[in-house]
Amino acid sequence: MPELTNKERMAIPRQPMPEQDPEARSRNFEEVNLGLTEELARMEAERCIRCPKPLCIAGCPVEVKIPEFIELIAVGDFAGAAAKLKEDNSLPAICGRVCPQEEQCEIKCVVGKKNEPVAIGRLERFAADWERVNLGIQAPKVAESTGKKIAIVGGGPAGLSCAGDLVQWGYDVTVFEALHEIGGVLVYGIPEFRLPKSIVKAEVEGLEKLGVKFQTNYVVGMTETVDEMLEHFDAVFLGVGAGLPYFMNIPGEHLIGVYSANEFLTRVNLMKAYDFPNYDTPMIDVHGKNVAVIGGGNTAMDAVRTALRLGASRAVIVYRRSEAEMPARIEEIHHAKEEGVEFMLLHSPLELKGDENGWLTSMVLQKMELGEPDDSGRRRPVPIEGAVEEMPVSVVVVAIGNGSNPIIHRTTPDLAVNKWGNIVVDGDTMKTNKKGVFAGGDIVTGGATVILAMGAGRTAAKAIHEYLQNPETW
Amino acid sequence: MNKIIEANFQAPDVKFFRIEAPHVARKRKAGQFIILRVDEFGERIPLTIADSDAENGTISIIVQGIGKTTKKLNTLEAGDYVRDLVGPLGTPSHVENFGTAVSIGGGVGTAIAYPTAVALKEAGNRVISIIGGRSKEYVILENEMKQICDEVYPTTDDGSYGYHGFVTGKLQELIDEGKKIDFVLAIGPIPMMKAVAEVTRPYGIKTVVSLNPIMVDGTGMCGGCRAIVDGEPVFVCVEGPEFDAHKVDFDVLTSRNRTYILQEKKALESFHECKLEKKIDEAVVEQKSAEEVTHA
Ligand SMILES: Cc1cc2nc3c(=O)[nH]c(=O)nc-3n(C[C@H](O)[C@H](O)[C@H](O)COP(=O)(O)OP(=O)(O)OC[C@H]3O[C@@H](n4cnc5c(N)ncnc54)[C@H](O)[C@@H]3O)c2cc1C
Ligand SMILES: Cc1cc2nc3c(=O)[nH]c(=O)nc-3n(C[C@H](O)[C@H](O)[C@H](O)COP(=O)(O)OP(=O)(O)OC[C@H]3O[C@@H](n4cnc5c(N)ncnc54)[C@H](O)[C@@H]3O)c2cc1C
Ligand code: SF4
Ligand code: SF4
Ligand code: FES
Numbered sequence: 055m056p057e058l059t060n061k062e063r064m065a066i067p068r069q070p071m072p073e074q075d076p077e078a079r080s081r082n083f084e085e086v087n088l089g090l091t092e093e094l095a096r097m098e099a100e101r102c103i104r105c106p107k108p109l110c111i112a113g114c115p116v117e118v119k120i121p122e123f124i125e126l127i128a129v130g131d132f133a134g135a136a137a138k139l140k141e142d143n144s145l146p147a148i149c150g151r152v153c154p155q156e157e158q159c160e161i162k163c164v165v166g167k168k169n170e171p172v173a174i175g176r177l178e179r180f181a182a183d184w185e186r187v188n189l190g191i192q193a194p195k196v197a198e199s200t201g202k203k204i205a206i207v208g209g210g211p212a213g214l215s216c217a218g219d220l221v222q223w224g225y226d227v228t229v230f231e232a233l234h235e236i237g238g239v240l241v242y243g244i245p246e247f248r249l250p251k252s253i254v255k256a257e258v259e260g261l262e263k264l265g266v267k268f269q270t271n272y273v274v275g276m277t278e279t280v281d282e283m284l285e286h287f288d289a290v291f292l293g294v295g296a297g298l299p300y301f302m303n304i305p306g307e308h309l310i311g312v313y314s315a316n317e318f319l320t321r322v323n324l325m326k327a328y329d330f331p332n333y334d335t336p337m338i339d340v341h342g343k344n345v346a347v348i349g350g351g352n353t354a355m356d357a358v359r360t361a362l363r364l365g366a367s368r369a370v371i372v373y374r375r376s377e378a379e380m381p382a383r384i385e386e387i388h389h390a391k392e393e394g395v396e397f398m399l400l401h402s403p404l405e406l407k408g409d410e411n412g413w414l415t416s417m418v419l420q421k422m423e424l425g426e427p428d429d430s431g432r433r434r435p436v437p438i439e440g441a442v443e444e445m446p447v448s449v450v451v452v453a454i455g456n457g458s459n460p461i462i463h464r465t466t467p468d469l470a471v472n473k474w475g476n477i478v479v480d481g482d483t484m485k486t487n488k489k490g491v492f493a494g495g496d497i498v499t500g501g502a503t504v505i506l507a508m509g510a511g512r513t514a515a516k517a518i519h520e521y522l523q524n525p526e527t528w
Numbered sequence: 529m530n531k532i533i534e535a536n537f538q539a540p541d542v543k544f545f546r547i548e549a550p551h552v553a554r555k556r557k558a559g560q561f562i563i564l565r566v567d568e569f570g571e572r573i574p575l576t577i578a579d580s581d582a583e584n585g586t587i588s589i590i591v592q593g594i595g596k597t598t599k600k601l602n603t604l605e606a607g608d609y610v611r612d613l614v615g616p617l618g619t620p621s622h623v624e625n626f627g628t629a630v631s632i633g634g635g636v637g638t639a640i641a642y643p644t645a646v647a648l649k650e651a652g653n654r655v656i657s658i659i660g661g662r663s664k665e666y667v668i669l670e671n672e673m674k675q676i677c678d679e680v681y682p683t684t685d686d687g688s689y690g691y692h693g694f695v696t697g698k699l700q701e702l703i704d705e706g707k708k709i710d711f712v713l714a715i716g717p718i719p720m721m722k723a724v725a726e727v728t729r730p731y732g733i734k735t736v737v738s739l740n741p742i743m744v745d746g747t748g749m750c751g752g753c754r755a756i757v758d759g760e761p762v763f764v765c766v767e768g769p770e771f772d773a774h775k776v777d778f779d780v781l782t783s784r785n786r787t788y789i790l791q792e793k794k795a796l797e798s799f800h801e802c803k804l805e806k807k808i809d810e811a812v813v814e815q816k817s818a819e820e821v822t823h824a
Contacts, residue, residue, distance in 0.1 A: 232614065232745070232747050232749075233745065234565060234572075234611075234612040234614070270612070271612050271613060271614035272551065272614070273614060273615075273617065273747055276555070276615065276616055276617055276747075277551045277552065277555060277614070277615070277616070278551065278555070297747070297748070297749035298748055298749065299749070299750065299751045301751065301754075301761065307761065308754065308755075308756055308761065308780050308784065310783060310784060310786070310787045313752070314750060314751040314752070316749055316750045316751065317744060317750035317751055317752040320744055320745065320749070320750055321744065325571070325572070325744070330791060330795075331791070331794055331795050331798045332569065333569045334569055334570050334571040334596060334597055334795060335571045335572070335744075336571075336788040336791035336792070336795070337791075338787065338788075339790070339791075411783060411786070412779075412780070412783030412784065412786075459747065459748050459749065460748065460766065461747060461748065461766065
């Protein structure tokens with residue numbers, strides 16, 4: 055393609071993402087987005103006007119060199135684009151799929167001022183997928199062994215990215231994971247139709263090739279405490295995520311049919327309950343039933359779309375604010391609507407009711423309206439007096455967020471945590487108050503995003519590297 | 529992958545396993561459990577650690593085959609492997625010198641109570657054990673209990689061995705005899721634990737039960753194991769499994785444990801069919817090889 059003027063670039067419309075037909079995909083677990091073709095990707099890449107001072111980079115938590123990798127796609131050097139991405143982002147195939155781009159990199163894109171922004175996330179995904187399919191995951195060079203051992207606790211994005219950097223710098227790295235599979239929320243939470251497990255697996259295999267060791271079925275705190283680990287590791291990184299589901303504390307939450315989103319998604323994703331009885335883990339049969347999911351975040355969207363795929367006749371999001379306040383990615387809300395998910399906005403559950411055998415039968419809801427903005431700047435929902443309704447429902451999935459799991463701090467009494475149980479760290483180095491112990495990801499920030507967890511893992515890796523070169527500097 | 533070192537039946541459908549798990553053996557305390565997955569398709573199920581040997585790096589479990597997973601597990605033999613095994617999980621039993629402690633086990637519950645009975649003895653208690661079974665062949669661990677307890681009373685529902693009746697009958701008898709009982713540990717089917725709680729409640733005897741809700745991760749991540757204790761929800765895998773029997777809502781536990789009753793039945797049927805098919809396949813192979821021999 056000849057060199058285009060900015061005006062010509064701005065005139066190219068945002069290229070469509072090929073996706074599965076909504077009708078078909080709402081009943082299967084295959085990936086919704088199919089990925090850009092080479093032609094679409096190169097056309098989309100031409101839309102970037104290569105700003106001399108690219109604002110998009112500032113929107114990305116790990117400052118991916120966006121115009122540089124996009125330029126490489128435009129000229130057809132897809133391998134080069136993937137390599138450029140990996141300088142800042144160790145999991146581009148994953149971030150390209152699940153980052154909330156519309157509020158990070160893409161919202162800052164200047165093309166977006168007049169037109170739709172450059173599809174940075176889709177291009178990122180394209181380059182990473184192209185590399186994986188055509189070349190396999192490229193193993194970077196590993197430095198000579200430092201002879202130092204590092205324990206990474208938790209196999210989510212924070213732990214994996216920390217492990218990936220440290221192994222390249224010559225450390226002997228072992229990842230300890232409580233579950234039987236590596237990936238954290240990427241394997242037990244985010245469903246196949248949004249993030250195929252084969253992609254996570256390829257990343258894990260890539261790390262294995264570099265020499266990272268994985269010890270699954272190992273609950274740090276129970277199987278071995280952090281203090282015991284410090285006796286035979288030079289440093290410990292805690293990336294244990296925010297795995298403690300909140301419930302609503304309303305009557306009836308013990309009824310059969312009430313799941314936390316973590317349990318609902320774990321049964322389906324990690325344990326493959328959708329393929330029961332080929333897999334042994336069961337799930338309440340939702341065929342022809344009403345399923346309500348409480349919440350408005352990514353977790354809620356994943357749960358409700360999963361319910362549809364499991365055969366629910368009605369799958370409903372119940373959210374106490376309005377759509378504008380929903381924290382979920384816009385693409386997920388849009389996909390959910392296309393697939394037939396219903397939205398009951400400005401409704402808040404008051405009570406769950408069941409039959410004499412303890413099975414959930416209905417949910418009592420309070421209607422809300424928006425009042426004044428609260429501390430977070432979002433308009434606070436307030437109950438409309440007397441506006442109460444009852445809805446028949448067989449399964450309710452509670453997706454109102456996660457707190458921090460107590461196992462680590464209960465078994466490491468001198469580790470500083472705040473009142474929510476989040477580990478307290480120095481923001482620049484991810485150092486905890488305990489010598490040799492670093493932490494990052496959701497356990498520090500509370501439930502956040504994959505890219506933030508990944509960024510924290512890499513910041514910690516750098517700090518661990520510095521610390522181990524001069525341990526007396528702690 | 530964890531290797532099975534020893535496997536043998538203790539009673540019909542109740543099998544003892546010694547399994548390699550050095551990390552677990554090193555750390556575990558009485559009252560804790562593991563979660564295992566038999567194979568790649570398997571469900572994660574919790575099982576109490578009956579005993580451990582830190583030196584040899586093994587733990588023991590005693591499994592009652594009641595559904596697909598436990599029956600599948602019980603087909604394994606020494607030399608076989610289980611796919612995944614994680615632990616120790618849960619809060620260890622609270623053990624102190626109460627005075628006289630009664631350990632009550634119903635069915636496989638005796639295996640779950642056994643390590644805590646040992647710990648109670650080591651803490652200086654006088655320990656009385658009541659071992660309940662449907663009939664004589666279901667009374668397990670009697671010899672092991674005899675080695676550590678001051679008194680051991682087997683009971684059978686049908687009277688084929690020991691005291692004729694339920695464990696609660698024997699417990700009431702001991703109370704009526706005027707035995708001073710300071711602590712009761714009751715582990716077994718939910719109706720049994722509930723009945724024991726009602727026997728001890730009027731006397732104010734401190735009573736602890738071990739709850740058996742359906743679990744997935746066993747680390748507090750899913751909330752599926754929640755039970756109601758003292759009117760509040762608790763995550764049994766982290767806060768338990770042992771709780772004050774007088775505060776547990778047994779009805780909620782009973783109903784929640786019935787969540788997958790239809791699926792469990794289906795799973796068991798498919799398992800039996802699968803075993804049957806395997807038998808038929810084997811028969812065909814045998815027949816074929818017999819034919820080959822005759823043809824040769
Ligand atoms: C359903 C769902 C959908 C989401 N969708 C998106 C999205 O679209 N985009 C986005 O950016 N973010 C999304 N998020 C958020 C994102 O997944 C998390 O912010 C991110 O995974 C946090 O990474 P982490 O490494 O800190 O923790 P996790 O991913 O939670 O990983 C922690 C790991 O540590 C293990 N662990 C815990 N305790 C121990 C222990 N004691 N010993 C050993 N191992 C332990 C856990 O089993 C887990 O594997 C979603 C979250 C959920 C739940
Ligand atoms: C802390 C704890 C310790 C236990 N220790 C022992 C032990 O030492 N020996 C022993 O034989 N059994 C023990 N159990 C019970 C054992 O876990 C169940 O018998 C087993 O999970 C049944 O699985 P199944 O597929 O064979 O049967 P299914 O047919 O699936 O289920 C039979 C019944 O078991 C319960 N159950 C089903 N799935 C689970 C699950 N994932 N987690 C927990 N319960 C479930 C339900 O009440 C169900 O109705 C323990 C349970 C708990 C919670
Ligand atoms: S990592 Fe996420 S925020 Fe950064 S450029 Fe890629 S998609 Fe955008
Ligand atoms: S802001 Fe937009 S147009 Fe400018 S460099 Fe970034 S992606 Fe390209
Ligand atoms: S088993 Fe998941 S929280 Fe207890």
